[in-house]
Amino acid sequence: MAGVAPLDRAGAHELSFLVHRRYLAAFRRSAAGVVLCAPEFAAEPGGPACRVVVPEPHVALLAIIPLLYPEPVWTSGIHATAVIGPGARWDDPVAIGPYVVLGAQVRLGRNVRVGASCVLGDGVVLGDDVLLHPHVVCYSGTVVGNRVTLHAGVRLGSDGFGYVPSRAGEPPRKIPQIGRCIVGDDVEIGANTTIDRGSVDDTVIGAGTKVDNLVQVGHNVHIGARCLIAGQAGIAGSTHLGDDVFLGGQAGVSDHVHIGRGARVLVQGGVIGDIDAGATVSGYPARSHRDVLRAQGVLSRLSRIAAELEALVHEPDDHGH
Amino acid sequence: MAGVAPLDRAGAHELSFLVHRRYLAAFRRSAAGVVLCAPEFAAEPGGPACRVVVPEPHVALLAIIPLLYPEPVWTSGIHATAVIGPGARWDDPVAIGPYVVLGAQVRLGRNVRVGASCVLGDGVVLGDDVLLHPHVVCYSGTVVGNRVTLHAGVRLGSDGFGYVPSRAGEPPRKIPQIGRCIVGDDVEIGANTTIDRGSVDDTVIGAGTKVDNLVQVGHNVHIGARCLIAGQAGIAGSTHLGDDVFLGGQAGVSDHVHIGRGARVLVQGGVIGDIDAGATVSGYPARSHRDVLRAQGVLSRLSRIAAELEALVHEPDDHGH
Amino acid sequence: MAGVAPLDRAGAHELSFLVHRRYLAAFRRSAAGVVLCAPEFAAEPGGPACRVVVPEPHVALLAIIPLLYPEPVWTSGIHATAVIGPGARWDDPVAIGPYVVLGAQVRLGRNVRVGASCVLGDGVVLGDDVLLHPHVVCYSGTVVGNRVTLHAGVRLGSDGFGYVPSRAGEPPRKIPQIGRCIVGDDVEIGANTTIDRGSVDDTVIGAGTKVDNLVQVGHNVHIGARCLIAGQAGIAGSTHLGDDVFLGGQAGVSDHVHIGRGARVLVQGGVIGDIDAGATVSGYPARSHRDVLRAQGVLSRLSRIAAELEALVHEPDDHGH
Numbered sequence: 001m002a003g004v005a006p007l008d009r010a011g012a013h014e015l016s017f018l019v020h021r022r023y024l025a026a027f028r029r030s031a032a033g034v035v036l037c038a039p040e041f042a043a044e045p046g047g048p049a050c051r052v053v054v055p056e057p058h059v060a061l062l063a064i065i066p067l068l069y070p071e072p073v074w075t076s077g078i079h080a081t082a083v084i085g086p087g088a089r090w091d092d093p094v095a096i097g098p099y100v101v102l103g104a105q106v107r108l109g110r111n112v113r114v115g116a117s118c119v120l121g122d123g124v125v126l127g128d129d130v131l132l133h134p135h136v137v138c139y140s141g142t143v144v145g146n147r148v149t150l151h152a153g154v155r156l157g158s159d160g161f162g163y164v165p166s167r168a169g170e171p172p173r174k175i176p177q178i179g180r181c182i183v184g185d186d187v188e189i190g191a192n193t194t195i196d197r198g199s200v201d202d203t204v205i206g207a208g209t210k211v212d213n214l215v216q217v218g219h220n221v222h223i224g225a226r227c228l229i230a231g232q233a234g235i236a237g238s239t240h241l242g243d244d245v246f247l248g249g250q251a252g253v254s255d256h257v258h259i260g261r262g263a264r265v266l267v268q269g270g271v272i273g274d275i276d277a278g279a280t281v282s283g284y285p286a287r288s289h290r291d292v293l294r295a296q297g298v299l300s301r302l303s304r305i306a307a308e309l310e311a312l313v314h315e316p317d318d319h320g321h
Numbered sequence: 322m323a324g325v326a327p328l329d330r331a332g333a334h335e336l337s338f339l340v341h342r343r344y345l346a347a348f349r350r351s352a353a354g355v356v357l358c359a360p361e362f363a364a365e366p367g368g369p370a371c372r373v374v375v376p377e378p379h380v381a382l383l384a385i386i387p388l389l390y391p392e393p394v395w396t397s398g399i400h401a402t403a404v405i406g407p408g409a410r411w412d413d414p415v416a417i418g419p420y421v422v423l424g425a426q427v428r429l430g431r432n433v434r435v436g437a438s439c440v441l442g443d444g445v446v447l448g449d450d451v452l453l454h455p456h457v458v459c460y461s462g463t464v465v466g467n468r469v470t471l472h473a474g475v476r477l478g479s480d481g482f483g484y485v486p487s488r489a490g491e492p493p494r495k496i497p498q499i500g501r502c503i504v505g506d507d508v509e510i511g512a513n514t515t516i517d518r519g520s521v522d523d524t525v526i527g528a529g530t531k532v533d534n535l536v537q538v539g540h541n542v543h544i545g546a547r548c549l550i551a552g553q554a555g556i557a558g559s560t561h562l563g564d565d566v567f568l569g570g571q572a573g574v575s576d577h578v579h580i581g582r583g584a585r586v587l588v589q590g591g592v593i594g595d596i597d598a599g600a601t602v603s604g605y606p607a608r609s610h611r612d613v614l615r616a617q618g619v620l621s622r623l624s625r626i627a628a629e630l631e632a633l634v635h636e637p638d639d640h641g642h
Numbered sequence: 643m644a645g646v647a648p649l650d651r652a653g654a655h656e657l658s659f660l661v662h663r664r665y666l667a668a669f670r671r672s673a674a675g676v677v678l679c680a681p682e683f684a685a686e687p688g689g690p691a692c693r694v695v696v697p698e699p700h701v702a703l704l705a706i707i708p709l710l711y712p713e714p715v716w717t718s719g720i721h722a723t724a725v726i727g728p729g730a731r732w733d734d735p736v737a738i739g740p741y742v743v744l745g746a747q748v749r750l751g752r753n754v755r756v757g758a759s760c761v762l763g764d765g766v767v768l769g770d771d772v773l774l775h776p777h778v779v780c781y782s783g784t785v786v787g788n789r790v791t792l793h794a795g796v797r798l799g800s801d802g803f804g805y806v807p808s809r810a811g812e813p814p815r816k817i818p819q820i821g822r823c824i825v826g827d828d829v830e831i832g833a834n835t836t837i838d839r840g841s842v843d844d845t846v847i848g849a850g851t852k853v854d855n856l857v858q859v860g861h862n863v864h865i866g867a868r869c870l871i872a873g874q875a876g877i878a879g880s881t882h883l884g885d886d887v888f889l890g891g892q893a894g895v896s897d898h899v900h901i902g903r904g905a906r907v908l909v910q911g912g913v914i915g916d917i918d919a920g921a922t923v924s925g926y927p928a929r930s931h932r933d934v935l936r937a938q939g940v941l942s943r944l945s946r947i948a949a950e951l952e953a954l955v956h957e958p959d960d961h962g963h
């Protein structure tokens with residue numbers, strides 16, 4: 001096999017996969033050399049004859065892709081243009097790219113790669129096997145664990161949004177933000193995502209948590225382990241998420257809220273109060289997704305009902321009075 | 322004429338325009354030398370006497386602005402600080418700014434301008450007449466067509482959000498993202514917008530499509546031609562948009578959804594299922610905007626109705642029993 | 643005192659604070675040397691004995707934090723790698739970091755600090771005491787007042803989203819964006835926020851206004867003084883906000899809307915029409931928050947009511963016919 005490709009593009013020397021009924025038409029027309037099939041499609045008529053039936057083709061791909069697409073080899077070294085602050089140190093090998101700026105006392109673990117133009121403020125600590133894509137900025141005091149990947153444009157440790165509101169026409173007064181931003185092991189953070197430092201407490205991202213692009217995490221937020229936070233979700237200050245929480249795209253959580261372990265907030269859900277462990281919520285204000293769908297159903301029947309009702313209410317005599 | 326200015330600021334040597342009734346008060350007080358007027362305002366009493374009546378003043382401005390505000394002339398050349406990878410090549414003239422980093426085998430067309438600190442990964446291809454404002458990052462394998470403009474902080478080709486969910490306390494496992502990000506001709510992409518590479522398939526932005534700031538486009542998304550995607554909209558993985566689709570600001574579209582040609586999703590609309598060609602939808606879950614407004618009307622009458630109803634339901638004896 | 647810490651982490655040499663009942667459990671277990679207490683907790687049993695009772699502990703902290711955490715001293719100077727355009731000038735002292743690029747005729751006031759890799763286009767003007775964190779980009783013509791802080795990744799003055807819609811399959815035509823982005827005194831703008839230049843008019847951020855991370859501000863928007871704009875909020879083109887307006891996280895405002903002085907748009911509120919001064923609104927389309935909560939209450943009672951109603955409507959004979 002020369003590579004992996006979707007059913008509609010794969011050729012005789014490529015591997016493809018069939019995981020859902022919606023791809024059956026593409027499967028029947030596919031020229032793929034081999035197809036990983038979920039069991040329910042093992043005997044599907046038409047399509048490539050050479051099938052490997054596996055319970056979860058997506059998981060099987062995890063083992064195959066690294067063989068067909070080996071990670072590019074990286075070369076260790078400090079680019080001549082990198083600006084290294086006093087007291088910065090690291091465990092070889094590391095790769096520090098062009099135009100990188102490391103502040104004073106920065107500390108990098110082994111196998112750390114820092115992409116072009118990244119800026120690490122004074123005292124930033126990165127663990128082992130950390131990959132920073134280009135253009136990451138970590139403010140001073142940021143602490144990052146092992147095996148962490150930060151994508152382009154991530155900002156860690158920026159000041160939280162804390163002000164004493166305006167009185168008598170004075171501008172709002174800034175509350176100094178002196179906490180840290182702490183990122184656990186095995187975390188991945190998507191492009192242009194921003195995570196504020198704590199105000200006095202710290203902002204903490206738990207081990208194994210994955211954060212998508214353009215997500216906003218406010219000051220003093222604590223996110224548990226193994227959470228999945230989808231694109232453009234936002235978490236306001238001092239909110240806590242338990243372990244294994246899922247936030248859908250554009251979901252928002254107000255400040256000082258607690259979301260229980262394993263809860264799921266669906267796409268665009270707006271959470272303004274605590275959510276029980278294991279709950280699935282949606283809508284604004286977020287409530288049980290089942291209730292949201294039921295309410296939608298009722299609403300759509302309501303125009304009709306309302307008309308009948310108003311007749312009923314306004315003509316009581318018709319009912320026997 | 323020395324320039325174009327809004328009605329309230331334009332002076333005797335400036336051109337202004339009147340396109341909507343809401344600007345009539347400003348028109349009457351305006352000192353503009355000349356005003357482009359829509360036909361319905363041609364005989365409007367008061368205001369500047371020198372009027373040019375045109376069916377669409379905004380469109381007329383398209384022809385005038387380039388005369389009064391010529392595009393700044395650019396100077397070709399490679400800045401001495403640019404880091405150029407092995408095998409990178411281009412068609413002269415091009416302008417490559419300070420602190421730009423081009424990876425191996427990067428290919429640029431004619432009249433390409435790359436702003437300060439841009440980073441293009443290995444094998445990135447840009448067509449002719451492409452303008453990259455400062456701080457754009459294109460991950461390896463990104464392909465950009467002709468006459469494309471990318472604004473500051475755009476990230477193309479970052480990894481999609483693909484994980485096998487956590488089991489038994491293990492961190493979620495990353496699904497390698499090996500597809501490309503492909504941007505068609507005549508596309509413009511706004512500041513800090515992020516567009517992921519495909520997982521196995523590619524992510525594709527159709528020709529002539531315009532994308533605003535802070536938009537998120539997930540892996541394997543296909544956007545058709547001539548779409549308009551407003552600020553902070555988000556499109557989750559594997560969703561397809563037909564040609565001429567409009568997404569309003571902060572609109573969100575779930576994964577694996579199909580939006581038909583010419584459909585319109587209004588501000589903040591949350592799409593979780595397929596949308597017909599030509600439909601106009603809003604709300605969450607997004608449905609016909611007409612139905613949303615009707616449901617809102619019913620809801621606002623509902624408090625009153627509900628009170629009357631509960632009386633009716635709970636006191637049936639009053640109705641003759 | 644050696645520092646400030648939250649109740650659960652403060653030691654004998656640290657100061658902490660108690661502002662809300664929800665922190666009482668942490669207070670009782672706290673080892674803090676001194677606790678700033680709101681008056682209602684002055685005589686609270688248990689917890690640290692050394693208490694300073696102040697009406698507003700958060701405000702008291704504003705005076706204490708700068709003593710315990712003095713701002714880092716900065717050193718003036720122009721880094722050797724900075725690229726300075728012709729005619730750029732400043733009032734000493736200033737600090738210009740590594741890999742900064744200043745365009746032609748840039749003008750900086752006194753005590754301006756420009757972080758690593760910032761790019762200021764031709765003619766950009768910054769007032770006195772301005773702090774640019776790393777990776778800020780200001781397009782040409784941007785004007786920034788005194789005592790302004792811009793966080794990492796802020797983009798000021800990018801082109802607004804203005805196109806003449808597609809006709810007959812032609813790509814949409816760009817309307818040239820020739821206005822400016824003007825930021826008043828005492829403004830702070832959060833990480834990765836984008837503020838477009840005006841189309842013909844200017845985009846204006848009023849004095850004392852604070853903007854959080856990942857906010858989008860469209861062309862020709864006017865924001866009044868002392869507004870607070872929370873994370874991921876978005877404001878579409880030509881909309882005006884009065885003074886002292888609050889936008890909650892992920893709130894969105896359509897184009898050409900006017901929001902009155904002191905109005906509050908709650909988390910995720912979607913404003914599509916004018917809002918009165920002093921109003922508090924939420925939901926989509928945004929309306930009085932009180933009405934939204936009442937409608938929610940009615941909706942949740944509705945499933946029950948609807949069932950009873952349909953019985954009532956469809957069996958009118960039971961009522962005496």
